[in-house]
Amino acid sequence: MQLLQYVIKHSQLPEKGVANTIKLLEEDSTIPFISRYRKEMTGNLDEVQISTISKLKQGFEELEKRKQAILKAITEQEALTENLQQKIELAETLTQLEDLYLPYKKKRTTKASKARSKGLEPLAKIIMKQQDDHIELTAKRYKNDQVNTAEEALQGARDIIAEWINENEWVRNKLRHLYTRKAIITSKVIKDKKDSDDALKFQQYFDWNEPLHRAPSHRLLAMLRAENEDIVRIKIEVDKEEAIGIIDNIIIKTDVESSTNQVFIAIEDAFKRLLDPAISNEVLKEARQKADEAAIQVFSSNLRQLLLAAPLGEKRILAIDPGFKSGCKVVCLDENGDLKHNENIYPHPPQRETTQAMKKVRSLVNAYNIEAIAIGNGTASRETEAFIKKTGFDRDLQVFVVNEAGASVYSASKIARQEFPGYDVTVRGAVSIGRRLADPLAELVKIDPKSIGVGQYQHDVDQTKLKEELDMVVMSCVNSVGVNVNTASAPLLSYVSGIGTGLAENIVKYRSENGSIQTRKELLKVPRLGTKAFEQSAAFLRIANAEYPLDNSAVHPESYAIVEQMAKDKKVSLDKLVGNKELIQKIDLQKYTTETVGLPTLTDIVKELEKPGLDPRKKAKVFEFDPGLRTIDDVKAGMKIPGIVNNITNFGCFVDIGIKESGLVHISKLANEFISDVNSVVQLHQHVEVKVIEVDIVRKRIQLSMID
Template sequence: MNTAQRIVRTIATEIAARPEQVQAAIALLDDGATVPFVARYRKEATGGLDDTQLRNLAERMGYLRELEARRSTILDSIRSQDKLTDDLARAIAGADTKAALEDIYLPYKPKRRTKAMIAREKGLEPLLESILADRNADPETLAAAYLSEAVQDTKSALTGARDILAERLCEDAELLGALRNFMHQDAVLSATVIPGQEDKGAKFSDYFHHREPWSKVPSHRALAMLRASKEGVVTVDIAPDTGAARAEAIVARRLNPAGSGAGDVWLRAAAGWTWRVKLATTMMMDLFSDLRSRAHDEAIAVFARNLKDLLLAAPAGPRATLGLDPGIRTGVKAAVVDDTGKVVATETLYPFQPRNDLRGAQSAILRLVRQHGVELIAIGNGTASRETERMVADTLALLPKEQKAPSKVVVSEAGASVYSASELAAREFPDLDVSLRGAVSIARRLQDPLAELVKIEPKSIGVGQYQHDVDQHRLDKSLAAVVEDAVNAVGVDLNTASAPLLAHVSGLGPGLAEAVVAHRDAKGAFRSRKDLLKVARLGPRAFEQCAGFLRIRDGQEPLDSSSVHPEAYGLARRIVAACGRDLRAVMADPAALRRLRPEDFVDDSFGLPTVRDILGELEKPGRDPRPAFKTAVFADGVEDIKDLKPGMRLEGTVTNVAAFGAFVDVGVHQDGLVHVSQLADRFVKDPHEVVKAGDVVQVRVTEVDIPRNRIGLSMRKDGGATARQDRAERGNAPRGKPPARGTGKAQPPSKPASQTGSLGSALLDAMKQR
């Protein structure tokens, strides 16, 4: 089996697909196709692999290709040393991870001058062989024969022999594998506070005296302890739970020192020394690396899943919207955007202290509503949000009864300030004050969250856990894939989309996106998808990748408003012809499609999956996969954490989902936590099984901790237990303080009360850098 076949078979097993599916997908991706394009328009070739399978395939393909390249390099290196045997070649060929491959290569890897090398130069390797050969002989007596000008006493001779033995053991691939397996099963992660750091690291108090099995440490606890260690609050260690004796025995077993002779005693001592001085550190670093990698994988997956939910949140649609960015001393920034998102008016209102110009603010809002036909009012959820919402409600009550009042909606403003100060915002609104750009962003993200949020660096949106602690390259790559999948799943209006949104369309990228917008500005709206070929530098290959994801409303070609790819227009027209009606008539009234058999339209170019996709698209052309628009209604009179009382039933919006529960905005400037045990009346392993970011949920307040600014919530039908009761029942469940919303910063730590065994407060204090 050659290298390419081995990669194909490995991936096929991992993603539950057939080798021929994987082979076809790899060929398409290598040829420059994007994951969204392959998932949507090449189903026949890949056998219907979905975007998740294709993302996993692409990631594993990169890893396995690097593994094969490294395997080839190692073989060449050992071969050049004339040390490659058939057994060694088979072992290298059988290594299925980079770690296993490097273990095998260790003895042959070029290295700096070591103590073992120096001992060999002094002629001490035969001494070690003598001890291994005659276990009953006294090593001291054997060492006496190796004294020289370079080796002046038997102690030095035996030390040199031990150095050689230690190097052999540290380069023994079979031994390293056995030790890893042992440590994976037996190792314990422990954290201990550094004396004098108790006050500085109060937010990490749950980890001042903490132990748990290495294999069971969840991502959020691992990242919390690693951060505490980085900040100099705790020391973190990984060691065998059963102590060093068992590890030393595993090392000694490679030497088979079962007897009671002096040689066996010496070998056992040397094996113990090798574990304590050499291998224990190596194993600990390996396990730290594995733990960090595992924690990063889980944290990145949580962030990616939350980001996808947020990007695919329900849009309010193309309706004139007034965006309000609340503020007290600096005023409430107001911006009106029309149904296309164009800014038509801006203003700054001062209804609160110190100006207290309530009447002027209300007059301005009523004027903006009347002049621009405002249907929606988007209110940012940061400082003074509830005060602004109450002011807007009082203002709308002043409208004449015959005039329909706009709907007011509280919108997450996470990342709005980052966007406002960005180079992109400056190019988009060169004449608009930075403070007013945030109000525009808030209004637009209500109209279409996806179109607006793609302008903000994903890490600034604030839906992850410890996103600033994880591998930033891997995080950026994962989040870019999420944005690309979301944008292409929804589709993009070619004549209204911004360059940042177009940049995420399959086959475009930032350069071509700017070229598309420049062409549109110079030549006017695109009348058909074919016009894209007139854009500078946009050739047939890019057109093939992007065309199906771009929509043109009311254009020359009706199918341009659908997700039917231009390459399949002929097939679509054959299907329409079978209905005996005009294309536009069928797209407006698709009932005639339901009597057709998809199998009748399969040909050499298009298989059943494509035919079914086209039938579905003709039935609901340009359909949006996002849910219907819905927003939470906050309770009147509940505007601050001090207004909350245990037992209150409230409506709120899920703002973030972590491994241990969900955060819910109930309108008091501080998200409450629904612990995983309080999400449902059944056991919930993964909170994402129950909720996702953006969901509107009903909750009951179970606990209010005003000094620590913490809110406990429950979604259980029985109302839920209090956090204290639940910890008693379930074994100290995580709990704690999420950050305030809209600040872009973590909250300062507050010292939690002593709770034996509690693992959540430090996590929640430290997690969401928003």
């Protein structure tokens, strides 16, 4: 099967779109560029569909690589037949390939290989024919200096037969089908771990079983984590009699009792010793992969929502990293996020320098013309928020509590050291809190997504797949918003289509040496930024306050001539056309279609012309927690309280109610009707009202409900 047919079969997407997308991917075009600026070629495929094609292409290439390795290995053994080669070339999965290769794979010393070395393979073949009714007598002929008795000869022959059964492709496929439908996953606590502190969170799985195919991803990953931490032991089981019956139906060909009895024994041995362990591991691995995919999907969905969270925008911000004994670190940032001042205040115990702290904050607000205050949501957050709200200011200030997850990771990172070489981690952490209020996307791209505090079991899943998926999410978000080329950090620029780490650093260096970039064309002067990188990146890089208006829009430079013609046809200058919604809506798009530019691209262009450079994100809003809640001891069943959704999983969402512990709204408590997708009801950072159902002070758990 060729690549195109493979992708079409597994994606069910139109042939033309798939073929052109593959061509673009092979030309090193990025997914954001293809989905936005090559709609005519792809048939208007979206990012998800193009990503699917990309993954299938990669999977096909890995499959082909493995096929070539297997064909080479079997050829070297002089065992490759025309029929086997055809089967290998037609295989569509790695599982099929490995089954075909299994009989030829180099093995360590096995019971079967030892039996062969004793000359017992001919006896095994006689038994497998199932026609000899006096097999015990026949076996005596195979006694030699290594085989003392007929029973030893039969045992060796059965070992060989067991290996043949294990390598039988039909047997393995039938058993796989059984395990896929009927396997039960069981977990049992290890006795001496039952009462340990680490085991308490896995108490549900001390004696648990359920059909493997029905185990939701979060539960399977929890059991696997418990096993990894040596709390429980996991087994995958099917009905032994049914499994052996399946093998019997395939292997037993006659009713010659003497021979078939030996085959029956070999079947039981093959199942217990070889097939059951192998296929159990295989189906568990497959279930684990599906659970990983589900968890990664949850994480990527959360990350997308987090990165596209509402920014406050270019405001002068006073940011506070709160604390008790060590005080509160205060920084002042200008509208570009640059650090202008930092110092400590001590409004809380043990110092209680409240009056001095109020005077200092008021002074800083006036001195740096502060427009908003950002307070980290860690230790002493609520106390600091209350302190700020008691401080009298001579202007209206918005006060935001900002999720500081990952700020400490950023503050100790190489990126932070490069940005603020002369400052300690506390200053960097406070700056991060302030900047993520101004622009969450620009700041959060500097932090490993796993440290941002969303998702489920992200440290347990396949880390390579997780990184690939999250990198794609970050790239998608960055390019959907666009980047100011003159203010963006190197980490942010590195996610722009066609740029990458090296070119991002070159852009920053070029800016520092030559000043602000004035036009998109000037990007071609950046070292190593050639025509291909320019094609892929230019439309996602914005020139704020550009002399040429389209340079601050999502219109690709390759389409500038079209827009200029539109302006000419309307007898206005370009700057008079841009933003003139009434005039733009009168443009006849059919007039500007060509062989390569169709209505999808033209529709995007006029939409952009109406509101050039518009940030698709909403604006940040202030949220008020219940002032009566400070600790979990203040939370009582029956309360109705406001909160902010701060994490989403497959089994529900977690809500920040203004204390250290977040509460869980189980999926069954999200709405009156059945819900299968948590995201259909809530989104990250959504402001909600919840009712407290249960508070477990000992385990620090709060159960909430959103049902009226």
